[in-house]
Amino acid sequence: MIYRAAIEAMRTREVARFIAANPKSRLQSQRSQGWFQGVPFHWMLDWPSPFPIVAASAKDATLTSIDGQFFDDFCLGDTASMFGHSPPALAEALAEQAGQGLSYMLPTAKGVELGEMLAAMFGLPHWQVTTTASEANRAVIRWCRGLTKRSKILIFNGCYHGAVDDVFVDLRGGAPVNRPSLIGQVQDLLPTTVTIEFNDVEALEAALRSGDIACVLAEPVMTNIGMVRDAPGYLETLRRLCSETGTLLVFDETHTISSGYGGHSNTHGPMPDIMVVGKSIGGGVPCAVYGFTAEVAAKMAELNRSRPPGHSGIGTTLSANALAITAMHAMLGQVMTREAYTHMLAMADRLVAGLGAIIAKYQLDWHVSHVGARVEFVCSGTPPRNGSEARAVMDHELESAIHLYLTNRCVLLAPFHNMMLLSPVTQPTQVDRLLQEMGNCVAELLEAKA
Numbered sequence: 500m501i502y503r504a505a506i507e508a509m510r511t512r513e514v515a516r517f518i519a520a521n522p523k524s525r526l527q528s529q530r531s532q533g534w535f536q537g538v539p540f541h542w543m544l545d546w547p548s549p550f551p552i553v554a555a556s557a558k559d560a561t562l563t564s565i566d567g568q569f570f571d572d573f574c575l576g577d578t579a580s581m582f583g584h585s586p587p588a589l590a591e592a593l594a595e596q597a598g599q600g601l602s603y604m605l606p607t608a609k610g611v612e613l614g615e616m617l618a619a620m621f622g623l624p625h626w627q628v629t630t631t632a633s634e635a636n637r638a639v640i641r642w643c644r645g646l647t648k649r650s651k652i653l654i655f656n657g658c659y660h661g662a663v664d665d666v667f668v669d670l671r672g673g674a675p676v677n678r679p680s681l682i683g684q685v686q687d688l689l690p691t692t693v694t695i696e697f698n699d700v701e702a703l704e705a706a707l708r709s710g711d712i713a714c715v716l717a718e719p720v721m722t723n724i725g726m727v728r729d730a731p732g733y734l735e736t737l738r739r740l741c742s743e744t745g746t747l748l749v750f751d752e753t754h755t756i757s758s759g760y761g762g763h764s765n766t767h768g769p770m771p772d773i774m775v776v777g778k779s780i781g782g783g784v785p786c787a788v789y790g791f792t793a794e795v796a797a798k799m800a801e802l803n804r805s806r807p808p809g810h811s812g813i814g815t816t817l818s819a820n821a822l823a824i825t826a827m828h829a830m831l832g833q834v835m836t837r838e839a840y841t842h843m844l845a846m847a848d849r850l851v852a853g854l855g856a857i858i859a860k861y862q863l864d865w866h867v868s869h870v871g872a873r874v875e876f877v878c879s880g881t882p883p884r885n886g887s888e889a890r891a892v893m894d895h896e897l898e899s900a901i902h903l904y905l906t907n908r909c910v911l912l913a914p915f916h917n918m919m920l921l922s923p924v925t926q927p928t929q930v931d932r933l934l935q936e937m938g939n940c941v942a943e944l945l946e947a948k949a
């Protein structure tokens with residue numbers, strides 16, 4: 500049994516240890532008054548440490564801090580660097596492009612090739628580029644409403660698809676509410692965003708049969724509220740109901756690209772009408788893409804022909820700039836290869852097996868979940884079936900104590916939940932170190948009495 504007092508005591512010990520081990524990072528964060536709250540982006544304060552580690556550099560799956568510590572990096576930029584930090588092919592391509600202009604508002608020859616590479620890798624014929632996955636999702640929602648002439652979209656409780664107003668609706672006690680944490684939200688999202696629980700076939704059928712939903716925007720496996728796996732047959736039912744009701748199915752594969760080559764859709768099926776991929780596709784350079792079927796493309800072209808000239812509300816000035824195109828070209832061509840996935844999935848198997856062994860050894864009421872190279876441990880024995888169940892089993896105090904314990908032993912997990920990513924350059928020794936420290940952490944927690 501892990502007692503609350505043990506968690507609190509560990510947290511207190513680890514905070515002191517962190518402060519002692521990171522004096523330069525501490526000084527930097529105290530000095531950094533130019534930034535609001537000391538950081539250029541407020542998410543950087545979401546780590547479990549009292550102040551963020553200040554990074555010096557990162558290469559492969561290792562991150563170095565200004566305090567001279569070397570971290571085994573399983574956060575990997577919260578997916579942006581899931582294929583390793585600065586892969587040589589990417590670094591070389593970017594260096595070459597840097598001297599040739601960075602943004603032209605014109606297509607490039609490399610871009611022509613990239614379009615074909617995207618189609619080949621993800622199995623959808625037509626693509627567009629945006630600067631972030633959030634922006635891709637916003638664009639896709641707009642397209643879906645334009646194409647179907649329906650105002651509503653359907654999402655799953657507990658989802659996250661980026662800074663996208665339309666998806667910030669939660670279920671609380673079964674009733675939809677605008678997400679309470681939003682800043683400056685004036686528009687009531689409830690009339691146009693339908694939220695249901697993942698894996699609830701009845702609710703899905705009822706919502707889609709109403710015939711007024713433009714699109715379902717979903718991750719094939721929910722990854723932003725811990726992990727919620729699709730029940731057997733659920734995604735196939737979703738696909739069928741969308742087709743039967745004229746609803747466009749959008750899979751946001753920004754995270755589930757970890758499933759395998761071509762993402763979850765190509766690895767496990769079914770295929771969506773529209774797919775979004777962001778973050779890691781640029782290897783850390785801001786860019787994202789959305790792809791769609793020939794049928795959707797034909798309707799988009801028709802819509803474009805029929806609308807008056809003027810702003811579409813889709814895209815921004817830097818979308819598809821030459822640097823982003825170069826980054827994706829290098830990533831798809833030389834980094835996100837089938838061989839890379841073979842290694843990532845083998846490392847994930849090693850981690851999943853090792854975590855399972857720790858859970859068994861200490862008889863913890865925990866489980867491990869993974870979507871290919873994305874692994875999470877969950878401090879509850881029963882895998883959640885939907886967002887509400889996933890939210891209910893989160894134990895922030897315990898998770899934060901474990902995170903900090905591991906950070907102090909130079910193992911970095913993603914700050915937001917217990918996410919660990921395995922890259923093509925993650926070494927077995929790094930996985931073993933994580934497991935060793937995780938085992939030590941659990942043993943320490945269990946040793947302490949109430």
Ligand SMILES: Cc1ncc(COP(=O)(O)O)c(C=O)c1O
Binds near residue numbers: 633634662723753
């Ligand atoms: C599934 C999913 N889609 C989209 C996004 C948004 O990505 P970005 O913050 O790069 O716009 C995220 C971010 O975590 C995500 O998890």
